[in-house]
Amino acid sequence: MQRRAQRDQQDQRAKRLHRVLVCAAAVPVMLVAAGCSSDSGSGDSTDKAANAAASASASPSPTVEAAAYGKLPEPCKALSKKTLKDLVPESKSGKEGKSDDISTRGSCSWNSLDNNGVKGSQFRWLNVSMLRFESDASRGSGDKLAQQYYEKQVQDVQAAEGAKGVKSEPVPDTGDQATAVRYDLKKKEGTFKQQTIVARVENVVVTLDYNGAGLAGDKSPSSDDLAKDAKKAAKEAVAAVSEANGAGGGKASGDPSKPASKSPSKEPSKEASKGASKDSSASPSKTPAKKS
Known part of the structure; x- marks a missing residue:
């Protein structure tokens, strides 16, 4: 009877330790997922800014027709x-x-x-x-x-x-x-x-x-x-x-x-x-x- 009681206590301690380890392992997984989500949003914003800058630089600069006469007579x-x-x-x-x-x-x-x-x-x-x-x-x-x-x-x-x-x-x-x-x-x-x-x-x-x-x-x-x-x-x-x-x-x-x-x-x-x-x-x- 005493040995059985000891084994039951050991089994309970083992189960509690297992739950603690499982929860501890889950925390970094959540942090990693949150980090990936944050990086993804920042990347989209950067891409949009880069695309806008590229579009602006690709726009042709304004031009004007050259003047017909370049000098005056005396x-x-x-x-x-x-x-x-x-x-x-x-x-x-x-x-x-x-x-x-x-x-x-x-x-x-x-x-x-x-x-x-x-x-x-x-x-x-x-x-x-x-x-x-x-x-x-x-x-x-x-x-x-x-x-x-x-x-x-x-x-x-x-x-x-x-x-x-x-x-x-x-x-x-x-x-x-x-x-x-x-x-x-x-x-x-x-x-x-x-x-x-x-x-x-x-x-x-x-x-x-x-x-x-x-x-x-x-x-x-x-x-x-x-x-x-x-x-x-x-x-x-x-x-x-x-x-x-x-x-x-x-x-x-x-x-x-x-x-x-x-x-x-x-x-x-x-x-x-x-x-x-x-x-x-x-x-x-x-x-x-x-x-x-």
């Missing part, structure tokens, strides 16, 4: 000698405006005073300014930037301070688009007849200012005659832009199938743009210097 040589003789007959030479980059901005002006003694005198002032825009991926193509500047330039001319009887009209066969604005400007020296042609050819904007006045008792010039001369000169200035860039330079060359000029250039700075606007809107009523 502004004081943009008009023929005959045209200058007709518009500013008493002018000896043009005065070139200052520019920090002649490939993006240029201007030239001429003064003419025909003194007729006691009969008075005829004054003429002519100015040509050009501004070229380069294509930029963040801002758009050179054509688009020139288009925006062209529209603003026309609006600024139409709103000139002191202008009387403002009239505007399109100018055909002058670049891609052109607008003529005319008005009178009365000053103490006399009434000045102002003519401004704003034209865009590809990525270049040309602004031509021409005005005349009869001084010291001489009669005022005809606005129609001045407008006719201004349009002729503007057409020459626009053609000079195409010629400066070679026969293959842009649509204005007459053959849109030819490649655009690839001449390297810089985007005109904000200061240059402001300066060009100031040149084109210069006061036509500047008192002419009298002949000695």
Whole structure:
């Protein structure tokens, strides 16, 4: 009886030890399973991030059409000698405006005073300014930037301070688009007849200012005659832009199938743009210097 009791006690202790060992073995199995589950979630998140980065890097970077024209003509040589003789007959030479980059901005002006003694005198002032825009991926193509500047330039001319009887009209066969604005400007020296042609050819904007006045008792010039001369000169200035860039330079060359000029250039700075606007809107009523 005593031996049986001892064996029963030993069997119970063995069973309890077995249960403890079984439970102990089960714990690491659960931990391993939990660890695998956690790793799996982290891996999915990492894969998604990697796929997103790869997709972003595979997206093509934005591109913009190259500008047609890469340079400007010499502004004081943009008009023929005959045209200058007709518009500013008493002018000896043009005065070139200052520019920090002649490939993006240029201007030239001429003064003419025909003194007729006691009969008075005829004054003429002519100015040509050009501004070229380069294509930029963040801002758009050179054509688009020139288009925006062209529209603003026309609006600024139409709103000139002191202008009387403002009239505007399109100018055909002058670049891609052109607008003529005319008005009178009365000053103490006399009434000045102002003519401004704003034209865009590809990525270049040309602004031509021409005005005349009869001084010291001489009669005022005809606005129609001045407008006719201004349009002729503007057409020459626009053609000079195409010629400066070679026969293959842009649509204005007459053959849109030819490649655009690839001449390297810089985007005109904000200061240059402001300066060009100031040149084109210069006061036509500047008192002419009298002949000695």
